[in-house]
Amino acid sequence: MSSPSPTSGTIHGACGHDCPDTCSWIVEVREGIAQTLSGDPAHPFTRGTLCAKVNHYLERVYHPERVLYPLKRVGAKGHAEFTRVSWDEALADIAAKWTVISDESGAEAILPYSSAGTQGLIQMGSIDRRLFGTIGASGLDQKICGAVASAGLKATIGTGTGIDPEQIVHSRYVVLWGTNTIVTNLHFWPLVREAQRRGAKIVVVDPVRTRTADAADWHLPINPASDAALALAMMHVIIRDNLVDHDYVARHSIGYDALVERVRDYAPDRVADTVGLPAEVIERFAREYATTEPSLLRVLIGPEHHRNGAMQFRTIACLPVLTGAWKHRGGGLARSTHALQFAALDMDRVLMPELAKPGVRVLNMRDLGKDLCDATLRPPIRSLIVYGANPMVSMPNQERIREGLLRQDLFTIVHDLFVTETARFADYVLPATSQIEHLDLSPAWGHLYLSLNRPAIAPRGESVCNTELFRRLAAALGRTEPYLFESDESMLRGALASGHPWLDGITYERLWEEGYARLSCPEDWRPFANGGFATRSGKAELYSEPLRDAGQDPLPSPGDVPTGRGLQLISGKQLHFLNSGYSHMERHRRRAGQLFIELHADDARRRGVKDGDPVSVRNERGEVRAMCRISDRVRPGIAWMPFGGLTDANGERRSINVLTAEEPTDWGGGSGLYDAFVEVHPVAVTIA
Numbered sequence: 040m041s042s043p044s045p046t047s048g049t050i051h052g053a054c055g056h057d058c059p060d061t062c063s064w065i066v067e068v069r070e071g072i073a074q075t076l077s078g079d080p081a082h083p084f085t086r087g088t089l090c091a092k093v094n095h096y097l098e099r100v101y102h103p104e105r106v107l108y109p110l111k112r113v114g115a116k117g118h119a120e121f122t123r124v125s126w127d128e129a130l131a132d133i134a135a136k137w138t139v140i141s142d143e144s145g146a147e148a149i150l151p152y153s154s155a156g157t158q159g160l161i162q163m164g165s166i167d168r169r170l171f172g173t174i175g176a177s178g179l180d181q182k183i184c185g186a187v188a189s190a191g192l193k194a195t196i197g198t199g200t201g202i203d204p205e206q207i208v209h210s211r212y213v214v215l216w217g218t219n220t221i222v223t224n225l226h227f228w229p230l231v232r233e234a235q236r237r238g239a240k241i242v243v244v245d246p247v248r249t250r251t252a253d254a255a256d257w258h259l260p261i262n263p264a265s266d267a268a269l270a271l272a273m274m275h276v277i278i279r280d281n282l283v284d285h286d287y288v289a290r291h292s293i294g295y296d297a298l299v300e301r302v303r304d305y306a307p308d309r310v311a312d313t314v315g316l317p318a319e320v321i322e323r324f325a326r327e328y329a330t331t332e333p334s335l336l337r338v339l340i341g342p343e344h345h346r347n348g349a350m351q352f353r354t355i356a357c358l359p360v361l362t363g364a365w366k367h368r369g370g371g372l373a374r375s376t377h378a379l380q381f382a383a384l385d386m387d388r389v390l391m392p393e394l395a396k397p398g399v400r401v402l403n404m405r406d407l408g409k410d411l412c413d414a415t416l417r418p419p420i421r422s423l424i425v426y427g428a429n430p431m432v433s434m435p436n437q438e439r440i441r442e443g444l445l446r447q448d449l450f451t452i453v454h455d456l457f458v459t460e461t462a463r464f465a466d467y468v469l470p471a472t473s474q475i476e477h478l479d480l481s482p483a484w485g486h487l488y489l490s491l492n493r494p495a496i497a498p499r500g501e502s503v504c505n506t507e508l509f510r511r512l513a514a515a516l517g518r519t520e521p522y523l524f525e526s527d528e529s530m531l532r533g534a535l536a537s538g539h540p541w542l543d544g545i546t547y548e549r550l551w552e553e554g555y556a557r558l559s560c561p562e563d564w565r566p567f568a569n570g571g572f573a574t575r576s577g578k579a580e581l582y583s584e585p586l587r588d589a590g591q592d593p594l595p596s597p598g599d600v601p602t603g604r605g606l607q608l609i610s611g612k613q614l615h616f617l618n619s620g621y622s623h624m625e626r627h628r629r630r631a632g633q634l635f636i637e638l639h640a641d642d643a644r645r646r647g648v649k650d651g652d653p654v655s656v657r658n659e660r661g662e663v664r665a666m667c668r669i670s671d672r673v674r675p676g677i678a679w680m681p682f683g684g685l686t687d688a689n690g691e692r693r694s695i696n697v698l699t700a701e702e703p704t705d706w707g708g709g710s711g712l713y714d715a716f717v718e719v720h721p722v723a724v725t726i727a
């Protein structure tokens with residue numbers, strides 16, 4: 040049933056990008072060529088629309104610069120000079136080199152490096168994990184995004200997720216905290232509007248006046264990384280003014296008395312400077328939040344990219360416990376739904392974690408540049424295989440990554456659709472399929488619908504999907520274990536056969552016919568209305584013994600708020616790129632324009648730069664050139680740059696990550712990407 044895409048017909052699929060919406064789409068195919076790709080009008084979350092990027096997805100599929108055959112480097116590293124070779128030649132060479140490396144240095148000298156380039160269940164991780172576990176290659180800690188927020192929430196409520204986001208329509212006080220919903224969670228926005236139409240107040244907490252902030256009822260422009268301080272001040276008001284749901288707190292939490300002591304020091308007037316809001320605004324926000332039922336905190340990415348990221352989420356998560364908001368339909372907190380989907384699916388059946396050899400090292404993905412350049416690392420990384428990732432744009436400290444990728448003794452393989460910024464440094468570039476050319480299951484992280492992505496067309500050229508790549512590499516390495524050659528359909532059927540009640544009635548056949556199905560979770564699902572938190576104590580942990588045992592502050596706190604000289608540089612996604620994706624496409628590059636930096640007028644004046652000036656943005660890690668935009672969207676002391684591979688004012692493709700550091704977060708394994716401080720100077724360059 041998985042194979043063969045028909046040569047003509049209407050095929051259901053799903054977007055595999057790193058986006059919470061996981062849109063369901065329909066592809067019209069004629070004589071083996073995809074004619075149209077559009078949002079499924081029947082899907083309750085997609086509602087027939089895609090987004091500014093994926094509306095042109097077929098241009099990506101049929102793009103003339105797409106890599107369609109294996110390529111071997113013929114020029115200097117980083118110059119992107121390649122020649123076409125056969126799959127047999129490429130696989131034999133890779134297998135031979137990996138065998139030598141393993142014999143000489145051990146398989147840990149091979150580092151598989153992947154991320155969310157495709158977010159499907161098996162194409163993001165399955166045969167690759169099994170293969171690298173079997174041979175004993177280094178593991179990769181993939182925690183650059185999401186893991187910190189999840190770890191922070193888990194400390195308080197035992198899970199990184201919350202209520203079904205669709206329940207927002209029942210909320211009457213919605214706080215969009217660190218999320219630019221209109222740009223990064225587009226299909227959630229109509230539900231926010233529906234809640235607003237039914238009487239909800241929409242509040243945005245964000246250091247930047249985003250499009251979402253403009254559309255909200257109230258914007259609270261806090262200082263970056265001060266989210267936990269704001270939450271502590273809110274708790275101070277809630278406790279001081281007796282707005283606590285004492286019955287809920289007594290029955291379903293531990294540590295209340297200790298929390299009361301802790302928040303005594305966080306009166307709004309004492310944290311106003313830290314947070315960057317007047318005390319009376321904090322007072323009003325706290326009281327409105329605590330006295331309007333149901334109230335919902337919609338927390339996403341923003342606060343986690345600071346070194347106090349996990350503590351910020353841990354602290355924010357205490358708020359709906361104090362107010363008992365979890366009791367109400369549409370109340371509590373909503374974050375990624377991945378954990379709900381993965382709990383229902385049999386992930387161990389797919390990933391086979393038991394294959395990982397004990398004691399094999401695991402390297403954190405944020406440290407790629409550091410590890411590649413570390414002469415003391417034993418064994419050194421001698422081979423890197425990158426798939427579903429473009430670390431030369433997406434990871435911190437790009438100059439160090441560049442230095443590492445230029446190592447002559449590093450054997451690098453990149454599997455991608457295009458010669459990305461990372462692929463330019465590769466010894467082999469292997470052609471990858473697009474989402475309409477392979478089979479996958481797409482568990483969403485923004486809603487509860489599970490979609491089957493059926494291949495609509497045959498793989499273009501000689502491209503292969505991730506699973507097929509690793510089956511081929513396993514064969515080239517002489518492996519014979521059957522689990523390394525399991526078919527995609529078999530793995531998906533295995534994942535769906537978990538027996539979890541939320542998969543009742545959801546079969547492979549049904550998904551094949553209908554495209555998607557909502558997890559069989561009750562519509563009015565209130566996970567913690569009666570407690571039952573997934574913490575060690577079974578209660579919401581306002582005081583956390585596990586954190587204490589780990590050497591962390593057991594109570595909510597502001598954490599280690601970053602400080603530095605110059606402007607604090609933060610970033611956000613933009614409409615036309617998805618991380619680094621789409622930045623090779625002329626249409627999207629034109630619309631996105633040149634790399635720019637937004638400064639407040641006071642900061643620009645002090646530095647002698649005007650709107651439209653080319654500027655140098657610099658710190659100890661490097662420099663990018665950008666166009667200056669003077670804007671009241673940012674407050675004094677803060678600068679904002681878009682994320683992605685934009686062309687800078689020197690005509691080079693550069694990203695903000697030249698300036699960011701690998702600095703680890705408090706816990707959760709992430710990176711303080713938004714803790715970079717920069718100086719901005721005028722430069723005399725001619726802008727094309």
Ligand code: SF4
Pocket residue numbers: 054055056058059060061062089090091092093225226617
């Ligand atoms: S990127 Fe997001 S909004 Fe766009 S089509 Fe994919 S899932 Fe939908």
